[in-house]
Amino acid sequence: MFIYEKIYKLPRGDIRQILILTRHFFQRLFINDIVFFEEQMKERIIAILAILAVLFSYISHIILWKYEFIGDKGTSWVEKCYIIFFFMTIMGFIAALEWDVIFPDSRDFSNLLPLPVKIRNLFIAKLASLCLFILLFSLGINSLSTFVFFFYLPKWQSPSVLFSLRFVFAHLISVLAAGFFIFFGIGLLIGILTSLLGHKIFSLISLFLRSLLIIVFVFMIVFLTGIPPLRSSFLLFRESNSLFLYIFPPMWFTGLYETLLGNNDPLFSALFVFAVLAFVVPPLAFYLIEVLGYRRYIIKMQEVKKRTAHFVRLKKFSLNLFNSVFLRNHIQRAIFHFFGKTLARSMLHKMRVASYLATSIAVILIILVLGPRSIQELSDVNKTLLSIPLVLSIFLLIGIRAVVNIPTSNGANWVFKLTEATDKKNYFSGLKKGIFFFMLFPLFLLLFLFYSFLWGWQLAFYHCLFGMIVSLLLMEILFVNYRKIPFACSYLPGKAKLHLYWMIYIVSFLIYVFLMSSIEYKILNSPSSLFIFYGVVLIIIVVLKVLQNHFIHKKLEILYEETPEPAMVTLIPDE
């Protein structure tokens, strides 16, 4: 009531300002560190919503079709809870993707504060844009599945059309409330952590926290897609009035669902109260924390970040040593350090790589869940454990291949154009050395420690060496026709043509991971064959490098500006 009254009393100018700002913030939700829908925004949103809507309706059909035969005797709340849980997972994943734009950021403040915009309007608009976003996704994702529920369930309770409409209403309200809860819950987590830890510390842990959430949600999405609702367990919980039902958030919204349908069960009535609180409190708390955190944020914004160099001599000595051993060419040195500094300091690039890594960890968790059956099996040498480094490295390398295409600053590449050398191979060597030393080497070092703990250092060494050499081969293949300076050339998204080649990508992934882990499993038993394998792969890498250096890079022109593909392809060859 309080907010409603406040908005109701706003003058027309303020309402117009809020509407304009809401539109602005809503559009910004689709342009952030991970999601970048600047072009064809509407089409892309519709496509994503359509895919999710079909997925949800399919899953709803799979879990509900049995009611055609057995009828609903008051147990369909388990399926309702499952679909709400699934929806919350999807919304949680979306919230993790939107992480950096959930609160107004420095770009918003620096652009909007010089304008005569009331701070109150700015916050109301931000909140409104998020509500609109959740509403759009909640209704969009559940649009088809609501009809599936409508088709299978209400007829067992009442033949009335009005009841069926009430059913649709209850379904949509429940998923909407669940969406609000999870989305604003993650928003609150960001707000509370920023307030408690301060902006500086939070920005340090933000990347890990966001990646962790992505891992959890991707894992849960895949897991939930494959596992049907644990019907018997839930019914047992219900019988024993287990505490779990009260602390499991999807159950709160199931309570809301059932209560709106007229179910007077005391359990659902109690859960209904939780659901209403979970629906209302997070957005309000979010608004409060947004307002309270603003002043501190502004003060932080005005501070100039000064960075002083520590351990200068030691750093210089070690860097000089490293440069003189591994980076003897000046171009390689420049590109190597530019690559490292950009990945370390550009949040956009860092976040993109982190999201690929997070997805790989989620995939590993799924493989682990579906693979070994016992703890003993989990620590034995088996194909599942052998595949972990390969999964990590393929995601990491594909991520880097995609991320190096995204420029940090359009127009600043004149420094490379102006200093371009005749022999281009050093640009690519510098990049590959950067990928190896900044990415692959630390990754395999960590994996070596992990496997040493599991299997002892000797086996761990052989295994990690295998993974590293295979990854180097993959890197050479992925970058065989790369013609750009990393982070410095223009980029046109969509060239990977995921919508056309997704099957090829999945098959390549499966071949890379499972074929290689099977080969490794066989040859780990005889170190001599392992060395033969290393030899063969190294020969392939050397051949690829020779091919690149003598036939590709020498004739190659660096591609500073990418040109779009022609709108129409003709059969007449270019002259």
Add this chain to the structure above:
Amino acid sequence: MLELRGITKKYQVFPAVNDVSFEVKPSEILGYLGPNGAGKTTTIRMLAGLLEPTKGGIYYSGKNIKDDLYEYKKRIGYVPEEAEIYPHLSAYDYLLMAGRLRNIPEKILNEKIEQFMSLFSLAEDMHSAISSYSKGMTQKVLLSSALIHNPDILLLDEPLSGLDVETSLIIKGLVRKLSQEGKIIFYCSHILEVVEKVCSKVIIIHKGKIVANDSVENLRNLMKLPSLEEIFNQLIIHEDSERIADHVVKAMKHDS
């Protein structure tokens, strides 16, 4: 000597620079003037080898720069008009990268960076990200990057943009000093007073064509006008500036 012979640059069909020819000798500071959109930046980008002319050629020491563009680029220092620079890098990182790309030996490069940073009063901030710098500080980094390899040709596009008075004076003195050292200096600017004081020769370009090319002194005598500003007004500005100012004020007051 740096020479442009019949240079034309077309963007699609529109010629941004149309049949421009001039030369700059060592020890000469050429002021390149013109209103917005006259073709100044296009010319300087062609001189830097960043754009290829549609017609004509650029010659350095009698050789077309196209014949050995890499060798030519080694000899130029360039300060772009816009502060186009990687904001996530620090000044130190940026200069280190630029120096490495130019193959300056590491030890000498480090010493030079420290000297430049200290001379431009950036020593304290040289490890902070450029994104936190003021416009003037960024300009100092760009100037350092243009000078660090001791180029023979300096291409300066609005080099004083955002600089404080003290640094502006230093840069003006530096430009004169460099010309005495035999460098070729191409100085693009809107600030007519500076061009008048610093440059030995002036070219005025309008709609892609040269409308004047002489020393400031000769132009003053020829046109019987007391200052470069008056000459510029006479040649370029055909609209009544007072009348436009009146219209702007009227537009500001237009309520409905």
